[in-house]
Amino acid sequence: MSEPATTAAPRQRNEFLLVTGNALRFAGRAVTGHPTTLVGTIVFVTIVVLALLAPIIAPYDPVAQSIVNRLQGPSWAHWLGTDYYGRDILSRLLHGARYSLVIGIASISLAVVVGSLIGLVAGYFGGRIDIVIMQAMDVVLAFPALILGIILVAVLGASVTNIIIAIAFTAVPAFARIARAPVMALREREFVQAGRALGFSDLRIMFRHILPNIIPEIIVMASLWMATAVRTEASLAFIGLGIAPPTPTWGGMVREGFENILDSYSVALFPSLAVLVLVLALNLIGDGLRDAIDPKLGSAS
Amino acid sequence: MLGFVLRRLGFAVITLFAVLTLVFFVIRILPGDPTLVILGDQASAQSIALLRERMGLDQPVWLQYLQFLGGALRGDWGTSLVSGRPVIQEVLNVLPHTLELTFVALVLGVVLGLPAGIWAAVNRNRIPDYVTRIVSLLGLSAPAFVSGIVLLLVFSIMLRWFPVISGGQGTTLLDRARDLALPAINLALIMAAYVTRVTRSSMLEVLSQDYVRTAMAKGAPARAVVWRHALRNCLIPVVTVVGLYLGILIGNSVLTEIVFNRPGLGKLIVGALNQRDYTMLQGMMVIYTLIVVLVNLLTDLVYGFIDPRVQYK
Numbered sequence: 248m249s250e251p252a253t254t255a256a257p258r259q260r261n262e263f264l265l266v267t268g269n270a271l272r273f274a275g276r277a278v279t280g281h282p283t284t285l286v287g288t289i290v291f292v293t294i295v296v297l298a299l300l301a302p303i304i305a306p307y308d309p310v311a312q313s314i315v316n317r318l319q320g321p322s323w324a325h326w327l328g329t330d331y332y333g334r335d336i337l338s339r340l341l342h343g344a345r346y347s348l349v350i351g352i353a354s355i356s357l358a359v360v361v362g363s364l365i366g367l368v369a370g371y372f373g374g375r376i377d378i379v380i381m382q383a384m385d386v387v388l389a390f391p392a393l394i395l396g397i398i399l400v401a402v403l404g405a406s407v408t409n410i411i412i413a414i415a416f417t418a419v420p421a422f423a424r425i426a427r428a429p430v431m432a433l434r435e436r437e438f439v440q441a442g443r444a445l446g447f448s449d450l451r452i453m454f455r456h457i458l459p460n461i462i463p464e465i466i467v468m469a470s471l472w473m474a475t476a477v478r479t480e481a482s483l484a485f486i487g488l489g490i491a492p493p494t495p496t497w498g499g500m501v502r503e504g505f506e507n508i509l510d511s512y513s514v515a516l517f518p519s520l521a522v523l524v525l526v527l528a529l530n531l532i533g534d535g536l537r538d539a540i541d542p543k544l545g546s547a548s
Numbered sequence: 549m550l551g552f553v554l555r556r557l558g559f560a561v562i563t564l565f566a567v568l569t570l571v572f573f574v575i576r577i578l579p580g581d582p583t584l585v586i587l588g589d590q591a592s593a594q595s596i597a598l599l600r601e602r603m604g605l606d607q608p609v610w611l612q613y614l615q616f617l618g619g620a621l622r623g624d625w626g627t628s629l630v631s632g633r634p635v636i637q638e639v640l641n642v643l644p645h646t647l648e649l650t651f652v653a654l655v656l657g658v659v660l661g662l663p664a665g666i667w668a669a670v671n672r673n674r675i676p677d678y679v680t681r682i683v684s685l686l687g688l689s690a691p692a693f694v695s696g697i698v699l700l701l702v703f704s705i706m707l708r709w710f711p712v713i714s715g716g717q718g719t720t721l722l723d724r725a726r727d728l729a730l731p732a733i734n735l736a737l738i739m740a741a742y743v744t745r746v747t748r749s750s751m752l753e754v755l756s757q758d759y760v761r762t763a764m765a766k767g768a769p770a771r772a773v774v775w776r777h778a779l780r781n782c783l784i785p786v787v788t789v790v791g792l793y794l795g796i797l798i799g800n801s802v803l804t805e806i807v808f809n810r811p812g813l814g815k816l817i818v819g820a821l822n823q824r825d826y827t828m829l830q831g832m833m834v835i836y837t838l839i840v841v842l843v844n845l846l847t848d849l850v851y852g853f854i855d856p857r858v859q860y861k
Contacts, residue, residue, distance in 0.1 A: 283682075386563050389844050391799030394836050401821055401829060402574050478691045482803055485693045486818055501693060505807070509712075512701055519694040527689040534685070 284535025290528035298344035307335035309342040310493045318511040328513040330503060332493075336514060339495035340521055346496045347525060350407065351477040354414035355469050361415070362422025363465060367453050369423065370430030381427065384420035392417040396479050400488040407490060414479050418472045425468045429461045463540050471533035474526045481522045497522050552852050560845045565617075567837040571830060572616050625831040630823050635831035638816065643835075646812035649804065650797050652732040657739025657797075658790065664740065665747025666782075670774060672752060680744055687741025692800035696734045696807035703730060712809075731808040738800055739793060746789040750782040757781075784854055791847025795840055 297304070306326075313333035321328045327336040369380040387395070392414075399413035433439055434457075442452045483489055484498025485505075492499060497518040504514030607615075619625065625635040661684075668680035687695075704712045710730045754760065755778055763773045802814030809815075813832065820828035 382559075382562075383566075385559075386566055389563065389795070389840050390836075391795040391840070393799035393802065394795075394840075397802070397817065397821075398574070398833055398836075474689065478689075482691050482693060485691075485803065486806065487822065498693075501697070505693075505697065508697070508701070509705065512705070515697055516701065519697050523686075523690050523694050526691070527686060530685055530689050 281535045281538065283531050284538075287528045287531025287535065290524060291532060294344055294525055294528070295348060297341055298348050301338075301341040301345060305335075305338035305341045307338040309334065309339045309495045311335075318507060318514070320511065320513060327517045328511065330500070330514045331507050334493075336500070336517055339500055340497070340518060343495040343497045343500060343518065344521070344525075346407070346490060346494070347477050347480060347522070350411055350414065350480045351473045351529075354411045354476050354480075355418060355473045357411065357415035358418035358472065359422055359465060359469050362419040363426040363458070363461070365419065366423035366426025367430055367458065370427035371434060371449065371453050371457070373431065373434075377427075380423070384423045387416070388420040388424075390417070392475055392479050393482055396483055397486065397488060400483055405483075405488050405490060410480060410483065410488075410490070413483075414476045417479065418476065421472060422465065422468060425464050426461055429464065430457055433457050433460055463536075467533055467536045467540060470529055470536060474529035474533065477522065477529065478526050553849060556845055556848045556852075560841050563844075564837060564841050567841075568617060568620055568834065569613075571833045571837070572613055574833075620834050625834060626827040628820075628828045629825045630820075630828070635828055638828065639813070639831055639835050642811050642813060642816050645810065646798075646801055646805070646814065649728065649731055649735065649810070649812065650794070650801050652728060653735030653739055653797060653801075654790070654794065656732060656736035658743055660736065661740035661743025662747050662786070665744040665786075666751055666774065666779070668744065668748045669751035669755065670770075677748075680748070684741040684744040687737050688745070690738070692734060692738060692803035693807050695737060696731070696804055699730050699734050700807060727810070731804045731810055734804050734807075735797060735800055739797055742793045742796070743786065743790065746786050747782065750785045751778060754778045754782040784851070787854055788847060788851055791843060791850070794843045794847075798836070798839060798843075 311334060313329070316325070316329050316333040317331055319325055319329045319333075325335050325337065327340065330336055330339070365380060365384070369377045395417045396413050399416060400410060403409035403413060430453075439452055439456055442456050447456075480489070481496075481498035481501070484496045485502050487502065489496050489499045489502075492503070500518035501515050501522075504511070504516070504518065508515050623636050625639075627634050628638055631638065664680050664684070668677045671677050700712065704710045710726060751774075755774075760773060760778055763777050764770070768777075801812065802817065804810070805812040805814035806818060813835065816828070817832045819825070820832060
């Protein structure tokens, strides 16, 4: 556990803007200071742009079947080849990126909000509340994200919303923990005690004075967990717990391609590499941000 | 020490109880009446009532809950809706395959990851460090099915060194090893990536300590300082993390077993999902809970033995 980001501790009121500015400056330093982070950011932004433009730039309809063109290797007409139903793999990859990104971003946003709230409450009030909450978090955290994801999606049913909820659930304890530790340390700091002496309410102290201080750490954690979220979503789809076909998802494409892997390698290989590249980019960003917050570790994990 | 062991044991029991309770209620929320799943839509009201009685579904929920808890602890997990055989028997049939795979991958991962992490740490910010960092980041970014498919494509389909289907049925030791090789390597690479990163950062932390500087200052050879003074202390976080990642390994073994078509818990759970075998799913949840709780308990205890400071907490 790294030190709380005391460098970002606000001294005046209106801390939020100040600290958000600090967090942005951290991010800026991380991106420009480390070449690997820069690469990660460029790759991630590229994938986001391609996903946004998918309906415009995709050469084919991602669900249009063409039996005569099935299982073709890469060619000028189909840059990455076609799948078992003759659908263009590149077009399906571009559209599939949207689901990976939406599920990754939405699930982690949900986990950040819920997890940080839980951690704030546990850390701020301490005592018995803290023990009960954190024990419950430990129970959830004990489970591998994938196993928990399989169980939850199997129970809830595989829809976009349910997959988002399931993945968010696996990440909540991580954010509760990351929010709790600095809160416990900050609780005793002068600016919080000053706030209490001035008669501010618990809620006001928590949200206006403590929350901004833990934002940098939460951002780091969010980028690393988004990598896990994207990986979990793809893995679930590969197992058969993804959004129902013919909707193109990367994990689902790998699943379909894997069934015909002896006839054509490209159907399984390209979406596999797409997942790898996106997860790697997110991990590179997260690593760089962590170094920026905690420079003494020098990219230690 | 005894107090520490008892506390961890207590926590394990509470966890087990909490998750079993959750599993019980989760199965109750599942859409669809299990009797309809077994008998089909055409079943008569009488046969449904009969089956409900036989499965104990006509009893009050609290009684069902107690029976479920008692059954789960005694190893009576019901019978599979598909094969009709006891769930525990089906699980125990394939469990050795998964344990074999996970254990070999764990050992291989530590054997690969530990030296790599130390190598990176002592060469901090030089080429070996950069190479290990990039390779290990690649390893922990790759979902197990992606690395598995790449290994399968290269070594089984293109080079034909290994069988495409790792049946795990080989009778001779050599056959078994050939079946196990690719899946185990696939899992081990992921494990090695995690171990490398933790070892590196832990070693860096230890190398910056005063006693390491003292050892260096008194003229001890660098090699001796790293291996004799620093290694033991840098192992503490590594052990915790290995225990933590054993869970990730179990999760990834599901994907690995599917890619290499190898029998095990992973194939069992996917089969149960596809065939809506609810009792089997329930049994799978119980077995995964048991494994996870056991692994965590062991990790905690090992941690307590390695790091004497833990006892005083």
